[in-house]
Amino acid sequence: MSGSGEREVAAILEECRVLVEDPTYPAVRRWREAHPGGKVLGHFQVYFPEEIPHAAGMLPVKIMGAGSTVQIRKADARIAAFVCSIIRSSLELALTGRLDFLSVFVTPPICDAARNACAVWVRNLPSLNSQVLYLPQNAASPHAAAYLRDEYRRIAGVVEEAVGRPITDDGLRRSIALYNENRRLLRDLYRVKRETPWLLSAVEAYTLVRAGGLMPREEHNVLLRRVLGLLPEREAKRQDKIRVVFEGGYCEQPPLDMLAVIQDACYIVDDDLLIGLRWLTGDVPTDGEPLASLARAYLDGSSYSPVQHDPRKPKPEMLLRRIRESHADAAIVAAPKMCEPGLEDQVNHIRALEAAGIPHLVLEFEEKMTVFEQMRMEVETFAESLLFDFA
Numbered sequence: 001m002s003g004s005g006e007r008e009v010a011a012i013l014e015e016c017r018v019l020v021e022d023p024t025y026p027a028v029r030r031w032r033e034a035h036p037g038g039k040v041l042g043h044f045q046v047y048f049p050e051e052i053p054h055a056a057g058m059l060p061v062k063i064m065g066a067g068s069t070v071q072i073r074k075a076d077a078r079i080a081a082f083v084c085s086i087i088r089s090s091l092e093l094a095l096t097g098r099l100d101f102l103s104v105f106v107t108p109p110i111c112d113a114a115r116n117a118c119a120v121w122v123r124n125l126p127s128l129n130s131q132v133l134y135l136p137q138n139a140a141s142p143h144a145a146a147y148l149r150d151e152y153r154r155i156a157g158v159v160e161e162a163v164g165r166p167i168t169d170d171g172l173r174r175s176i177a178l179y180n181e182n183r184r185l186l187r188d189l190y191r192v193k194r195e196t197p198w199l200l201s202a203v204e205a206y207t208l209v210r211a212g213g214l215m216p217r218e219e220h221n222v223l224l225r226r227v228l229g230l231l232p233e234r235e236a237k238r239q240d241k242i243r244v245v246f247e248g249g250y251c252e253q254p255p256l257d258m259l260a261v262i263q264d265a266c267y268i269v270d271d272d273l274l275i276g277l278r279w280l281t282g283d284v285p286t287d288g289e290p291l292a293s294l295a296r297a298y299l300d301g302s303s304y305s306p307v308q309h310d311p312r313k314p315k316p317e318m319l320l321r322r323i324r325e326s327h328a329d330a331a332i333v334a335a336p337k338m339c340e341p342g343l344e345d346q347v348n349h350i351r352a353l354e355a356a357g358i359p360h361l362v363l364e365f366e367e368k369m370t371v372f373e374q375m376r377m378e379v380e381t382f383a384e385s386l387l388f389d390f391a
């Protein structure tokens, strides 16, 4: 790649890293300056149909904790210390005014902690319209699609009230087309991870993806298209590293330094990091009834995670498929501390990996971790033992 191409990639990655690490949401503040009176909807992990607020002219933003960038003080007085960090740090962001740009906050009831957190937001942030998006408990039920379409309609009503105008079907179709493009580009990015992981490190790929939840998706599409165009020219040599799938990044996010520790010893060729941004695995139709199409896509054309229960998608088998399809040698099955759904699935994953004879490393993390020496040793030992076996 030419020097100017590499400099351009580096500049884009740096821009994304700033967005990921700055708890003041600089891209949101820039958008509001450019759109005086523009409204912002924040949504908690894991998946939310951003097309709905986007079609109303709102800026949808992912609320995904604060990593180690804020000290949790005010939230600790309102939520018990045994609750996972992302719930507490997200509330801390709100209580300290860092989310003062939000008009609406929506959380899906992905677990007991998230379900109860919404009530805490309602009580402590009375000027913010906080809502639960009630996703269907039984995704395989024949009534789930109609139920979810109606629930999306209810949320669309909340959004319409916030902006003071109706959402049209044509507006929704345009937003679906924009998000389809974003999901296609993310799939292309993951293709690079699988096929030529030496061209894009795990941390680089992750910051590129995560930035999408923090900036207007139109801008994210431009940035992804540019990077994807430049990557094939990158001069990077393939290294002798094992190929792993990382599982456990669906909700609370592992620190960038943890991913850096893993990428030093392994190629992460697939993962479930921020799976909500890639939840819909194909294009959502842009004809027909848009909210019904979004509901069907959530149920029938989607990935898997510990927070969705769908008997059609047995999670251990889905993990084995992810490993097979990415030609991974091994898996790293991580879970956030205090995360009941994640720790429960971790047990099932381990059983399935043992039965299939797939090497795996089990890790636990917290978004605010800052010391990784022990983890580095574990990852290196794991990777070296496999390289030795393969030799």
Ligand code: SF4
Residues within 6 Å of the ligand: 045, 084, 085, 086, 087, 110, 111, 112, 113, 114, 251, 252, 307, 336, 338, 339, 340, 341, 342
């Ligand atoms: S990390 Fe786990 S426990 Fe915490 S909000 Fe997410 S799913 Fe719930």
